[in-house]
Amino acid sequence: MMKELVLFDSNPIYFFILSLGFLFILIQLNWQKHQSDTVFLSTLILILTVLRLPFILYNQQINIDESSVITQAMTLWDRPIFWQSVDGTTSGPLNSYVLFLGKLLTGTFDYTSCRMVCLLLIIGTLIALYKALQSFFDTQSARLSLTLTLLFYAYNQTHDFIHYSSEILSIFLFSISLYTLASIQKTPQSSGFILGFVLALVPWAKIQSLPIALVFSGYGLYLCFQIRAYQGIISLVLGAISVTVLFFGFLLYYQVLGDFYLYYIEGNLVYGQEVSLYRRFHHLVAMLVKVFPFRDFLLISILLFLFAFRWFWKLEKSLLVFLASWFLITAYTIVKPGMFFHHYLLYFIPFLTFVNTFSLRSITRHFSYRTVQFNYTVALIVVGSSVWWTSLIRNTSYTNAEESKDLASNRVITTIHQYAGPGESLAIWGWWTEGYVMAQMPQAVAENHSVRCTTESPLMVDYQQRYLHNLKTNTPAVFVDAVGSTHNFPFVHTSAIHESIPAIRRYIQRHYQFLSRVEGVRIFIRKDRLAAVQKGIRYL
Incomplete structure (x- = not known):
């Protein structure tokens, strides 16, 4: 039974029962107001890791993008100059270089090592989001909201959302940036530099996500200006410049600046130009309505938003402008390439998690805390179970890790x-x-x-x-x-x-x-x- 449990073989019902047990444990931690962050986050990481094991152990291609980035990393390990030996097209160099960590952990470049890195980045994303939401709102709301986000990452078995996609690293960087934004008015100099440094890394991970980084930068500059923390503004700019100088120095030294401009800048500008803006947003709406299980995550977020809508207007105006800009620019980022890959929707996860936290805080403040938590708990169990089981039925090809170990059997x-x-x-x-x-x-x-x-x-x-x-x-x-x-x-x-x-x-x-x-x-x-x-x- 243990072998079947770990390999997710012919009896996935054991895994399903185990996942429900983990979910109950996490919910109990939400009920205990004074439980430590360490216990909560450790439980969250344990649940995510165990439920991701089937896909980590499934050492075969789930999505073609994984094979591309693994091959790039394998090539860069021997010939490490990006845009000389490797061109990631829409994906930047950091998405490939970060897979070196998988090589160091496992000794090889394969799907298992790649998904281990993916898991680590998602864990980092959840921790950074939790710390950010704690700072912006409160601990209880952050935990309730993050539990829903965990369901999406852990219970999801749809190939577009479980593979190592080029959005994963960018989302991790945005989550760190959000945490830094939460503390920039308390420590403007250090937080400003970190914010500028991290956001300047974003286009080197995925140039498509640059507009979101600009919105984050603008809000960080405003927060510093609001308290006249001019040193914070200077630090933010210096952080961004330091990364930019470092990368352009790399390009100049290895004489690949021309390739960088031609294939990364021009190549991405012409990408998808044949698709009209109307058609792009039409496809976005279609994806939001149809794509499982993101659709379910979005539906709960909308319901929470509608319950808390009346209190959103009490937010500081600058934060409202930031949220509106964040939402619109994320939608633009998704439709800009003119291609409609479902994993682009991952860019909405940090935004929805942030909005969900405010919604839950508002609801728990104006209604009985126990009533809200009980109803929310029931909703999480029902949605988590249905998403997990429906995903299993739709994606049975990922259940046998034993037969997937030998990559060269072709x-x-x-x-x-x-x-x-x-x-x-x-x-x-x-x-x-x-x-x-x-x-x-x-x-x-x-x-x-x-x-x-x-x-x-x-x-x-x-x-x-x-x-x-x-x-x-x-x-x-x-x-x-x-x-x-x-x-x-x-x-x-x-x-x-x-x-x-x-x-x-x-x-x-x-x-x-x-x-x-x-x-x-x-x-x-x-x-x-x-x-x-x-x-x-x-x-x-």
């Missing part, structure tokens, strides 16, 4: 390993980033998929030229074209084979020999490597 990977080994670079045309992780081979090209080489855009030719340059520079022993196979992400059209780019087709024909088609994947071997292997010469 005919394509076995064939690749006959001609190249782990540590050598690999080039995969198409969108099969999982192949890099399974082979444990770093990417030979800056982008680990070829979508932008075949998608019409002002930068398409630049992407093609860079891809060819990377092939010539890194000369991978194996070149794989996954387009048209079941391994390839369906987003890539079957006509987008490497032969559709004349320069790349000529280079592959000149330097590589077609070996075979395995599971629909075409495998090409560099001619000198093929000759060496045929002669029995070891390549490692």
Whole structure:
């Protein structure tokens, strides 16, 4: 039974019962007003960790973004210059570098180590949010609100919300910033510097979230100005400048400033321009209404807000302006790329947690505390149970960790390993980033998929030229074209084979020999490597 419990195997009902037991413990801690923060947070971390175990142990791809960032981190471990060896497209360098922690903890880059880092970042987010909400409001309201947020993170089994997405690190940074905002008027100099420093890190994690960082910065500057703490303003600016100077010094020293501007700034500006603003917000509303279980989290938040609506106007006007700006700019941040990935909705979590805390504080002040807590407890149990069980029914493919341990158990990977080994670079045309992780081979090209080489855009030719340059520079022993196979992400059209780019087709024909088609994947071997292997010469 214990094995099934940990591996979440054929009897998930045990896990369900265990999760309910943990939830009851956490609720009991909410009833005890004088319980220490250490006990509350330790219980919260325990619940989150245990309920995340199935996905940590499931050492297979849940979302394609995970494979991309793991491959980038694996590549940067050997060739650590971002925008030279790796281009994260919409994702910044920090999202990849932070996975080094997973490598240090487990000794490898795989899905388990990646999700361990994800878990640590979520734990950090919850702790920072708790401390921030305590400072802005009070302990009891913060605990009640955070319990709801915990349900979303711990009981959720929807692949878009449980994988290591590029939003996770940004949300962690925003949570730290919120905590710093809560104390900036008490210690303007130190808090101001920390706030500026942390917010300046945000675009290097995810440039999409920069507008939210600007709103936080503006509110921090206002709070300092409000009490005439001009040293706090200077410290905030210095904190932001220090990070900016550090990163731009890095770009200049390694001569990748041009690549940074072209592929990170221009590349993201042109991303999704073909989608109208009306259509973007239309899709956002559709996601808010339909996407499970975020929809349920949002519904409870709206109900709490409606109960407490009359008291919101008693908030300080500057805080109301900050909240309104935070909400609107978060909505804009989600729709800006013109792509409607459900995990973008994670940006709303800190905002909703903040608003929920105020709602709960207002309700508990104006109604019987025990009545409110009893009704809220019942609601949490019902919602938590339904979300957990419904998620289980919808996502049964993540339940068997025992069969998911061997990443290399794939005919394509076995064939690749006959001609190249782990540590050598690999080039995969198409969108099969999982192949890099399974082979444990770093990417030979800056982008680990070829979508932008075949998608019409002002930068398409630049992407093609860079891809060819990377092939010539890194000369991978194996070149794989996954387009048209079941391994390839369906987003890539079957006509987008490497032969559709004349320069790349000529280079592959000149330097590589077609070996075979395995599971629909075409495998090409560099001619000198093929000759060496045929002669029995070891390549490692």
